Amino acid sequence: MSVEPEVPIVQVEEVRENPVLYKIISSDNHVFTISEHAVKLSKTLWDLITNLGLTAENALDNPIPVENVNGKNMETIVQFCERHKYDEEEPEYTNYIREFVLPEWDRQLLSIDNEELFQLILATNYLDIQKLMDYCCRVIGDMAKDKTPEELRIIYGIPTDAEDDALERSASDSPGPSG
């Protein structure tokens, strides 16, 4: 039986001609390595790397802490970025782009429950990964197909106006932090 390291490290494959790897530490102390091409998909991370002056020589010695993203989401994000690092730029979408088909690999990757998808979107928004944001939103958009307002409320967790009012009333009735 292999012994699991104390802090799991997600390894990624990198092409020989571009061996520059960066280390990222998630909020729950999982360590991930990610290639230069992949990390460029995240505007936030790439700006950080550029501002910190990380180079091929010192990249692995200076892990980048990302406080707002947990290990589970970071793993998905790293997988996604590695998968799409050599993608050509996609054309600007117009409105109502249902004809765009989400690739099967990405659909599988994003077949997660709603809570996870919600958290992943927050992480993606923070890391500013446009493509992953597009794909996550596409998955959420697809959920609305053939759904009535009542079903949409359930699927998207939207409270009714009455529930909203009740929530506001109870919030205003409850004593503040000072008691």
Add this chain to the structure above:
Amino acid sequence: MQFLKLPFLAHVNILKYLEPSEQLLLSFCSLITRALVSRMRHTPTYSVFVLDRPEVMYYSLVNLPEKEKTLIIWTWKSEQWGDVQTERVKSKNIDLECRITFNASNTPILWCPSEDGPSRKRFATAFHSHMCEVFRVEPEMQFKLSLEYMNELPYTNTVRDVTLLDTSVNYEVVDEFFEKFHVKRAVVSTSLRDSPLKGSFKFLQVDNIFMDRAYWLKRLQFLKFDCENLVTGPTEIKKRDLVAFVKQCRWDPEVDKLEYNEPIYDYAKYIVLSPQYLKKCQNGIVTRKSDGLRALATTFAGQFHLHTNTFFRKMQFLKLPFLAHVNILKYLEPSEQLLLSFCSLKTRALVSRMRHTPTYSVFVLDRPEVMQYSLVNLPEKEKTVIIWTWKSEISAQWGDVKTEKVISRDIDLECRITFNIVSNTPILWCPFEDGPSRKRFATALHSHMCEVFRVEPEMQFKLSLEYMNELPYTDTVRDVTLLDTSVNYEVVDEFFKKFNVKRAVVSLSFKDSPLKGSFQFLQVNNVIMNSAYWLKRSQFLKFDCENLVTGPTEIKKRDLVAFVKQWLKGNKTKLKTFHVISTYCVDVHTIMNKFNLSRKSDGLRALAATFDGQFHFHVFHKKNEFGVQT
């Protein structure tokens, strides 16, 4: 050959070419080969013990459920192999004297007839340990068996998934099985004959139950299920049983149940998530009063699907960042955005904050008791956003589809909602009893569209005039398209008295048009008619519009001449373009020869042209920078 002295890279390469069963036999060679094989990279996987016939056990690796690949077989049938030598299979916990042969698919078969029951069970258990240690097989066992062979199973208390095959035993053995083994994940019944599950109550608490078919399932047993996921093939469960199940369903709001990941994805994804299934089904919501937990019930073609909203519970759509909202709404069709805007005042505000291209809308009334509301990007290219109907057979047609409330600022409507199978357009089945409430709804919907979707306030209509009374409250209309109708010119006049048509009237009428005989529409600025065979001289000469375009007419040359004469006299001051197709031969030279197309009263000039029965008359109203009228 000194295999063990080969470099590591060579070992990796060689083992890459070996089948799992060959790697397994290699691992039995010695402790060193066992260590060698275990050092290789093995994808973690589950295994399954298969017991589907007497005196034979299969051990398989499972990559996909029900797609296991047999790794090794052992049998305790009496010897059939004469001179085949026995040999010792040894590993850490295994020590077995047996004969080894290979079947047609090269799977090794261990012949061990002399072993007794307990030693067979020990071997099966030890073998699984070997697989876990060397091949990274998951420790949790899985079984696929006919229950008469239950006693051959290895030593364990817990099982992950169990597949029950056809068997001749009764429910008591089933109960015994579920008492002996704690099934952690799923029980799958592929039994085609009378299932032994019939009568058993022990398996009803397993978290996930999948049954190929369950004709035997009776109400008493059905109502006792207390699982997370229950998926069955054909049953004889009746509607009242389903209703009773829903009524007494004891959902636990503290536990996330019915999530569509494993094992639903493993075993039932084709049943419960088939897009075709979801597209055509009827939906309804059931709510539990005690804790407000809601469930989505769907039916289609004899299938009933109940899904508690715990799956949905944690999506906090409204708490997503603005960029995500923009992105998500980009993927929604206008009709989906509209339904989202009906969810609450917050979603209404959210949708209205998005960028909507200003556009016109059109109310379509082309058949009785149905109205469509469409957005128009190009004239005559409208896209229907929503349909509502007040047909009386609603209840008969839609049976148990629950009504729901569509509420917005000025809208409060209790209706059933379905979707057009082809276009996915939502259809509201409304119990409107009187005309005024229908008119109020149409007017309120348009206001909603104007406020939320930046639809232009000016309404447009496309209708058969017999449904005129259903139109929303308004005085002015931008464009009106008149379809075939059976009403007469009096109704047309009434329409044009009631509504001030600001821009155009388009007649798509092919039959006898009601416009024949009407004089109220002749002052509309733009009149476009598909065909106007009915158009007579008296009516024709009374047109006082900017642009008049007609399809085929029976207008004669002298009528055209009279029309142009009127213009030359200073009448028809608004006229810009007049284009008519006549079934009679029209010769422009006749007109050109008769007139100098320059009007004395205001100096306006005109151009007349003919081609192939078409007559075109264009008045130059504006002067360009060179002082030339255009």
